Amino acid sequence: MIHKICVVGLGYIGLPTASIFASNGFEVFGVDVNPTVVEIINNGDIHIEEPGLKTVVQAAIRSGNFKAGTVPVEADAYILAVPTPITHDKKADLSYVEAAARSILPKLRKGNLVILESTSPPLTTVNVLIPILEETGLRVGEDLFVAYSPERVLPGRILKELISNSRIIGGVNSQSAEVARGLYASFVEGEIFVSDSTTAEMVKLVENTFRDVNIALANELAVICGQLGINALDVIHLANKHPRVNLHRPGPGVGGHCISVDPWFLVERFPNDSRIIGLSRRINDEMPYRVASLVMDYTNHIKNPKITVLGVSYKGNVDDTRESPALAIIAGLVQAGLEVSIYDPHVRYFDYELSGLEAAFQNSDCVLLVADHEEFRYLNPAELHNLVRSPLVIDTRGFLSLGLWQQAGFECLQLGDVELPLAKWQETVVKQADAVAPMSVLGA
């Protein structure tokens, strides 16, 4: 029977998972290498933004079921939920998984369950995790139960989806899968599907790759429709009226630590056979440069133009800026000598200075919406018109009610119905992409 769970990694997945297990009656010890994070959590607070999470963590800490520390403790089950980023040359960095696995070795004993939740390249459980765990002398599958079970929750809806989503459990043998299934069944209300660890690893990667490829198609349509003088958003909306079509939306680029990262795990392992996957990554990675070029084209008649960037997180209503397209857009604009001022009501820490709303709009020559935060719906274009120098707004998400902005006197452009140049920096982007997945490999 599992009574005590040790969750290694208290980030966007580990912290919600740990607190939900604790609120379901398990004794949970959460581990994070960052002592500040541990202190914040033990004080009943959280270090990330996620709706409802603070309340659940607070309740779990108060109940006495949940504690955090920097070093793993003895437990019946271990859940590893650490990051698997990509290196600059788009290779999976498994160092956190390896370190997390090693950190539990001194505590492991016969009968323990170890679950890897981090998104990982295929065969990581078998080729990386198992050999480390077996350094204890315990035999995986006999003395230790091991499974891979990916998290599949959407940032912004994590708590809800942790409970309601279906769950895939990839056991290294059937007994491991059954023990892990029993654990998740304590709170998962969605269906639980059991498979092997490599299939479960692939399922996770395929889900995000599907989305990335679909978004690349939408982005390509935005480029084509822009040249046709029609609106890609209208085309997509109407095409989606077909019962078997589900096109995603074009945007300023694909960010976050999942969709813009995971497909590379397949390209890395299968460079010759992941052609559509690699090409989609390249198409999506070009978008920020197209957006920056668009801004430059529309402001190049102004001396020292000032650009107001609205929203720098990788998508709306979250504070996460990892792999955000805003980073490449701003870097491009700054490199070209444009003044950039940023307003984001969600983000607290960013690579560039953040401003208040009024300061960001003061004397602006172009308002560029990058992240579709709900707050931006309530901006008052008439008031903002008095602050800016040149009333131009570019909406890269099809999010703003541009009619209102037009009424207030703004010139309005929407990604999807405007020509998207790829002139400036094209060479840099292509060179970067070629270093990882050359066009010859991608079949173009």
Ligand code: SAJ
């Ligand atoms: N985006 C578009 N167009 C769209 C949808 C998204 O440009 O039509 C952009 C977003 O703006 C963002 C990026 O794609 O920059 C990714 O956002 P997202 O909301 O699609 O996904 P994530 O990264 O927040 O969460 C995904 C989810 N995967 C799927 O929906 C298949 C989530 O369920 C996963 O758990 C998560 O990745 C993860 O952790 O892997």
